[in-house]
Amino acid sequence: EAQVTQNPRYLITVTGKKLTVTCSQNMNHEYMSWYRQDPGLGLRQIYYSMNVEVTDKGDVPEGYKVSRKEKRNFPLILESPSPNQTSLYFCASRAGGGDTQYFGPGTRLTVL
Amino acid sequence: GENVEQHPSTLSVQEGDSAVIKCTYSDSASNYFPWYKQELGKRPQLIIDIRSNVGEKKDQRIAVTLNKTAKHFSLHITETQPEDSAVYFCAAAGNTGFQKLVFGTGTRLLVSP
Numbered sequence: 003e004a005q006v007t008q009n010p011r012y013l014i015t016v017t018g019k020k021l022t023v024t025c026s027q028n029m030n031h032e033y034m035s036w037y038r039q040d041p042g043l044g045l046r047q048i049y050y051s052m053n054v055e056v057t058d059k060g061d062v063p064e065g066y067k068v069s070r071k072e073k074r075n076f077p078l079i080l081e082s083p084s085p086n087q088t089s090l091y092f093c094a095s096r097a098g099g100g101d102t103q104y105f106g107p108g109t110r111l112t113v114l
Numbered sequence: 115g116e117n118v119e120q121h122p123s124t125l126s127v128q129e130g131d132s133a134v135i136k137c138t139y140s141d142s143a144s145n146y147f148p149w150y151k152q153e154l155g156k157r158p159q160l161i162i163d164i165r166s167n168v169g170e171k172k173d174q175r176i177a178v179t180l181n182k183t184a185k186h187f188s189l190h191i192t193e194t195q196p197e198d199s200a201v202y203f204c205a206a207a208g209n210t211g212f213q214k215l216v217f218g219t220g221t222r223l224l225v226s227p
Contacts, residue, residue, distance in 0.1 A: 042219060045158070107157050
């Protein structure tokens with residue numbers, strides 16, 4: 003089954019404790035992105051990747067890191083989480099620029 | 115860069131009525147316009163999309179229209195049903211190379227029985 007998976011689905015952590023949210027897709031898609039969703043703000047892009055070892059900043063990259071060492075995986079790293087990073091995070095992938103984007107199930111992160 | 119504005123932010127209709135959600139975009143180079151539906155607690159899912167070489171696309175009860183001159187596009191849902199209740203997002207992107215998909219802020223649609 004073609005899908006995008008994320009783990010964990012829910013995470014409660016404390017300020018400053020490094021964490022990683024994993025994302026994996028099995029569709030051999032070139033493009034992957036991370037979004038955060040906050041009430042009233044829609045989906046805002048954090049980082050995106052066009053291929054292995056090619057990543058770039060989206061609209062809200064501060065406080066986040068990503069890596070793309072393998073085509074299927076695109077982890078999101080919060081080196082020192084802060085309460086303003088409490089949000090719902092979605093990973094997404096698509097084959098090309100004008101192709102359907104598929105979202106993962108989401109990760110609800112709470113930073114205390 | 116691209117900016118997408120979406121209206122209204124909330125929309126309440128009676129079952130059987132039509133619903134229209136409108137979006138405007140700023141970048142005339144954008145030529146791919148998807149619409150996503152997000153039910154409560156779930157991921158956004160594509161419901162319909164349109165590319166700039168067509169002005170309208172239909173899929174059963176939903177349709178999207180695009181006016182490239184005015185840089186706006188709209189989602190039309192006819193004969194609404196309670197299960198249409200969700201948040202709907204429009205988005206815009208180019209389709210050459212990687213073009214960032216920029217989303218609107220969403221419309222919460224409530225269909226009352």
